[in-house]
Amino acid sequence: MELFTVTITTTSDEARSKFHSQMEHEFADLHMQPEGVTFTEARNSPEYQMTCHGILPGFKLTEHATKVYSKAANVLAEYILEVRERAVLRRIIRKEFHYKQAEDLDKIETYCMELLQETTEEFRTPDDRERRKRLLVQEITQYFEENTTLHVEGFIRFRLDAYTKELRDIVEYAVDEYILDQQYHEFIALLKYFVFVQETKIPVAHVMHRGDHQFVLLNDQMRPIETKQMTSVVVEMPDHDIEVEDMIVSTLITVSPQKIYIHTREPELQVIKTIQQIFESRAQLCVYCPVCSPYLSESAQQHD
Template sequence: MELFTLLVNPADIDAERIAEAMRENIGEAASVRDDVELRRVPLTGGTGIVCVLAGASEEEAAKARCAAARPLAAAIIEGYERTLLDRCIAKEVGADDREGAAEVRAQCDKQLASRAEGDVFYERRVAKLAGAIEAYLAEERFLHVEGFLRFRAEPYLEELRDSVAYAVDEWMMERQYQEFIALLKYFVYIQEAKIPAAHVVHHGNHDFTLLNERMLPIDTKQMDQFVVELIDKDISYEDVIVSTLISVSPGKLYVHSRTPDEQVIKTILTIFEGRAELCTDCAVCLPRLEERGGK
């Protein structure tokens, strides 16, 4: 019984390798290792892979089609996914925004780059594509891989579109954040200093102490209303720190922290670039950091 014939583009799918992978899977799943034959034949438009299962029952044929679907799905993902993603990204971002497309692509790669068995995102894509392949082969005996991708692989393509949409959202939020930081940075740049210096003592997580040049606490409630509106209506504690510092406009800002890689510290240093200095163990901050850490 001829189960199916595949037409693959050898530039994208290694016909010999996929035929061997399907032979192994079919032989194990249908317990017909000696009866299954996969031969490669030249066809117009690429390489044909013909699967023949001698003397197979309908139950064995169904198991064989299911077994063949997963390695074919994996080969399609390996051969075509990058191109498919790039098309989705170009549609979402615009063909002319190469920088934006590259940033979205990098975001997609964080989620989709792994093609290792067991990776949840990979397994989900393989399962959706394999399910569509199995359903198609139950009805048809000839599968043109590129035509199938275009017209019958909607569950898998929808998964890619969802991933791209998520990546675009992340990219847009990051771009807006960077534009906002640049605005605050410019606002600080054009402001004249109101106090000689300020100290931000970061005790970890959301625990901060703000001190003026005389090492007296700065009242975080005394914020410029314009700055508050500039930051956000849903203001976080980190926003309070930033907005207070912008409002008091120190000529010099000393940031004392033992965790300088935390995002809030990086943000403060970026906004007050040129005025800010980072330290982790000076005579001012060391006693305070040790005192708070020992509580």
């Protein structure tokens, strides 16, 4: 008795072998039993077809249907998540958001995968993959209750509306992030050019980062930098709402130091990286020195 036939599209022998192994493993408690199931396969590259048969006379679909379909659905759901999900994301990026260049596709796809695997931000939770898998298992099980032949690629395209919509939302978010990232790098490039063409106005600037968003800008005499006599440059980073950090970058560009010493205990902070990107070799990072010790020590901060 033919119970169901599944067709996947792949040119990889490894993918076919893994799919077959996963299916047989899932059905281990029924496979090759007197009242169980067995599998046959057919290959017509790029399509690979696996058919599940009930062994007569002991196997009765009416008694085992739920178990058979849920097992098959579990393997297929895992296959879609592991093997097909990236391709679905890429197709959405290309066809619905109209990105054609390989570089754009690769970067947006990377953003998508980071979002799907994210477990530290509110946007994603550790259970998201399992939830998507449960959704797929439910959809596939319902399909098998009415059909015995399933072509995975066609099923993804035409039946998995809720799953595809969720991936589309991920792509939309990733595209927004990609656009902001492009704007940021274009803006940084503009600021780098502006710094390159303007003359230096002071020899040295010390950026004292005292934690969080607390900064002090000092000149070579260790006095606060004044910009009243200069034409100020106003910098507003794209999608950037921390005014203090904008002010720090604006002031540094305005006074155009020959050398910038960035004193911080948090060198990975975004504003620190931004200053380094803009001023390149003119910016030097310091995590501890006699100059910054009085300003950045814990006792100094507690007395402020």
